[in-house]
Amino acid sequence: MNKKNEKYNTLLSPLNLGAFTVRNRLIMGSMHLGLEEASDGMTRMADFYKRRAKGGVGMIVTGGISPNIRGTAVPFAAKMTTTKEMLQHQQITEAVHQYDCKILMQILHSGRYSYHPFGAAPSRIKSPITPFAPWSLSKSGIQKSINDYASSCLLAKQAGYDGVEIMGSEGYFINQFIAQRTNKRSDEYGGSYENRMRIAVDIVDAARQVVGDEFLLMFRLSMLDLVEQGSSFEEVMMLGQALEKAGVNVINTGIGWHEARIPTIATSVPRAAFSWVTKAAKEHLSVPLVTTNRINTPEVCEQLLAAGDADLVSMARPLLADEDFILKAEQDRAEEINTCIGCNQACLDHIFKRQIASCLVNPKACFETEFNDDVTNNPRKIAVIGAGVAGMSCALESAKKGHKVTLFEKSDQLGGQFLLAAKIPGKEEFKETLRYFQVQLSKHKVDIKLSTEPGVDELTDLNFDHLVIATGVKPRQVNFKGMENNPKVLSYPDVISGKVTVGKKVAVIGAGGIGFDVSEYLLHEKSAISTDVDEYLKYWGIDKSLRSRSGIESVERVIPEPSREIILMQRKPGRLGKGLGKTTGWIHRQMLKDGQVKMLSEVEYLESNEAGLLINHKGKEVLLDVDHIVICAGQISRNKLFDKLINKLKDNTNINTHIIGGAALAAELDAKKAIKNGIELAQSF
Ligand code: NAP
Numbered sequence: 001m002n003k004k005n006e007k008y009n010t011l012l013s014p015l016n017l018g019a020f021t022v023r024n025r026l027i028m029g030s031m032h033l034g035l036e037e038a039s040d041g042m043t044r045m046a047d048f049y050k051r052r053a054k055g056g057v058g059m060i061v062t063g064g065i066s067p068n069i070r071g072t073a074v075p076f077a078a079k080m081t082t083t084k085e086m087l088q089h090q091q092i093t094e095a096v097h098q099y100d101c102k103i104l105m106q107i108l109h110s111g112r113y114s115y116h117p118f119g120a121a122p123s124r125i126k127s128p129i130t131p132f133a134p135w136s137l138s139k140s141g142i143q144k145s146i147n148d149y150a151s152s153c154l155l156a157k158q159a160g161y162d163g164v165e166i167m168g169s170e171g172y173f174i175n176q177f178i179a180q181r182t183n184k185r186s187d188e189y190g191g192s193y194e195n196r197m198r199i200a201v202d203i204v205d206a207a208r209q210v211v212g213d214e215f216l217l218m219f220r221l222s223m224l225d226l227v228e229q230g231s232s233f234e235e236v237m238m239l240g241q242a243l244e245k246a247g248v249n250v251i252n253t254g255i256g257w258h259e260a261r262i263p264t265i266a267t268s269v270p271r272a273a274f275s276w277v278t279k280a281a282k283e284h285l286s287v288p289l290v291t292t293n294r295i296n297t298p299e300v301c302e303q304l305l306a307a308g309d310a311d312l313v314s315m316a317r318p319l320l321a322d323e324d325f326i327l328k329a330e331q332d333r334a335e336e337i338n339t340c341i342g343c344n345q346a347c348l349d350h351i352f353k354r355q356i357a358s359c360l361v362n363p364k365a366c367f368e369t370e371f372n373d374d375v376t377n378n379p380r381k382i383a384v385i386g387a388g389v390a391g392m393s394c395a396l397e398s399a400k401k402g403h404k405v406t407l408f409e410k411s412d413q414l415g416g417q418f419l420l421a422a423k424i425p426g427k428e429e430f431k432e433t434l435r436y437f438q439v440q441l442s443k444h445k446v447d448i449k450l451s452t453e454p455g456v457d458e459l460t461d462l463n464f465d466h467l468v469i470a471t472g473v474k475p476r477q478v479n480f481k482g483m484e485n486n487p488k489v490l491s492y493p494d495v496i497s498g499k500v501t502v503g504k505k506v507a508v509i510g511a512g513g514i515g516f517d518v519s520e521y522l523l524h525e526k527s528a529i530s531t532d533v534d535e536y537l538k539y540w541g542i543d544k545s546l547r548s549r550s551g552i553e554s555v556e557r558v559i560p561e562p563s564r565e566i567i568l569m570q571r572k573p574g575r576l577g578k579g580l581g582k583t584t585g586w587i588h589r590q591m592l593k594d595g596q597v598k599m600l601s602e603v604e605y606l607e608s609n610e611a612g613l614l615i616n617h618k619g620k621e622v623l624l625d626v627d628h629i630v631i632c633a634g635q636i637s638r639n640k641l642f643d644k645l646i647n648k649l650k651d652n653t654n655i656n657t658h659i660i661g662g663a664a665l666a667a668e669l670d671a672k673k674a675i676k677n678g679i680e681l682a683q684s685f
């Protein structure tokens with residue numbers, strides 16, 4: 001182990017958790033990976049977790065595993081109910097235990113969040129986010145469920161886990177018993193709070209009896225439900241104390257049900273936006289507490305831990321993004337961390353589409369076994385032209401593999417479209433990816449040539465073995481009467497980069513990701529909702545005094561008056577923003593609704609003139625009185641250089657020419673595909 005880096009003194013300090021001591025205060029939190037159900041998933045998971053253990057994390061919590069068949073999230077989802085299932089987990093625990101790292105299995109019963117018709121819950125009340133109403137459990141069904149939890153704990157212990165995390169938050173089964181919203185029972189598991197919390201205590205009691213004292217029980221307790229008819233903070237503390245008595249070693253502080261309409265982990269949530277809740281809970285509870293939600297740097301971890309706001313920090317996505325998070329902190333290389341930007345695009349969005357999770361900034365995550373990280377014994381000379389994320393990822397991966405790389409960029413900065421994305425309010429984290437590439441490209445000695453646009457002859461004369469064209473995209477022009485040389489008509493890069501001053505009344509043409517981004521930029525240019533915790537809490541109506549039930553009841557949201565009148569349009573029929581991220585699209589739609597953005601579909605753009613923009617909307621001509629029209633109509637590839645090279649090199653077999661990212665295909669390109677594209681090409685050299 002390296003000498004402790006004093007900068008992160010608390011983060012890197014061990015902690016006695018009762019059942020055992022962890023080497024540091026960082027827990028990799030539970031996250032479903034989709035590998036749990038994949039055919040070779042257990043082997044891949046073992047490799048995935050082993051890498052994180054090697055990378056220094058103190059303790060890992062697996063994705064949720066159901067204690068019985070009715071509790072599974074989807075048909076055939078992972079459960080821990082038999083010896084056969086238990087044996088499959090041994091490779092995971094053995095892999096992790098090769099390092100000084102502990103691993104817990106999370107036990108998660110989905111209750112009414114099950115995507116199958118056999119779900120079981122306290123009462124037969126369908127959730128707003130799943131298609132089936134659950135079955136209400138009989139008393140013997142409750143007893144059986146408690147026994148199932150205990151037996152899963154025992155199997156987890158036999159599989160070599162160091163403990164379990166019992167999922168009691170985020171609106172799952174146990175949380176459904178605790179909250180009046182979902183528990184309408186009249187027996188001893190319903191009615192008063194003491195009755196509603198009974199199942200949680202019974203489960204911990206039963207678990208402790210079968211596993212003994214050396215096995216860690218962590219309970220994920222919902223601190224703020226963020227839905228109507230949830231628990232009050234006093235009630236949560238009452239349950240926390242009862243759980244302590246029943247034998248939990250650690251309490252993890254969960255925030256928000258899945259059905260809550262408040263973002264809690266998206267990139268537009270400020271960092272550590274909920275650590276104040278853990279801090280408040282510390283006054284009432286005595287076991288170590290874990291804080292979580294939008295914590296993604298060692299600096300923030302250290303700040304929270306050193307201030308005593310929590311005893312441990314849990315993060316899941318940042319360890320998808322970088323398996324060596326703690327190692328880099330230990331070695332004072334934090335600036336080399338590939339920071340999770342909270343986009344959800346390749347992790348949660350994949351899971352909700354039943355795909356295997358990965359990471360936008362680290363496409364190797366969960367696919368580790370498919371990549372070869374060995375250094376080549378045949379180093380080649382590679383030129384990458386264009387330093388957007390596709391070009392940078394290709395250049396970096398090539399250099400890491402031992403090739404000699406030159407990266408050419410026409411502008412005076414690295415980043416391409418990502419530079420624009422980072423300027424959008426709520427996407428501030430995107431800057432971290434730019435910092436990561438800058439630091440890593442320099443560390444791996446990529447020869448960066450900014451403000452350089454090499455021509456065909458120059459490139460072919462420089463004896464490169466591979467020429468990689470990553471010249472990206474340019475905005476698609478649209479064509480209607482009065483467009484040309486019209487000062488009212490603006491391009492989205494000019495707007496986002498602040499090159500132009502935009503008036504108070506704006507029409508936005510195109511309602512893809514960029515149309516939404518531009519609208520948010522124009523609305524919230526000067527707001528701090530995504531960077532200042534108090535502003536965020538006010539905007540979403542969360543009570544910091546913890547007096548409101550669920551953290552939200554009777555709290556008015558403070559939504560600023562819109563700074564502009566915005567009309568966002570598309571030509572196709574249907575709801576705007578359909579193609580936005582599965583887990584984040586609703587946030588963008590809500591924020592534009594809050595900003596009173598008018599959304600029009602089935603629009604034909606007719607003419608721009610002195611008076612504004614003339615459109616045909618659903619068969620009627622309408623004149624929009626606007627100061628500016630911003631074109632966000634998608635992009636087209638910049639691929640001229642590639643065509644010229646192919647033409648010139650058609651008989652030359654010594655130089656291989658490749659095209660990646662937006663330059664290859666602009667349609668539906670996003671950063672996730674671009675980064676993956678770059679890495680995959682580099683792996684083939
Ligand atoms: P996009 O998603 O393809 O959207 C282009 C928009 O322009 C559509 O609304 C389209 O709708 C309209 N359009 C296309 N051709 C047009 C034409 N000739 N005249 C007028 N309107 C036209 O492209 P984007 O918004 O530039 O985004 C690019 C990529 O970045 C996408 O893959 C996107 O997913 C990604 N991105 C995602 C996010 C996010 O999820 N938050 C944010 C930014 C970017 P109609 O054809 O119906 O008019």
Ligand code: SF4
Binds near residue numbers: 339341
């Ligand atoms: Fe983080 Fe986005 Fe990667 Fe998910 S996909 S781990 S949110 S950077």
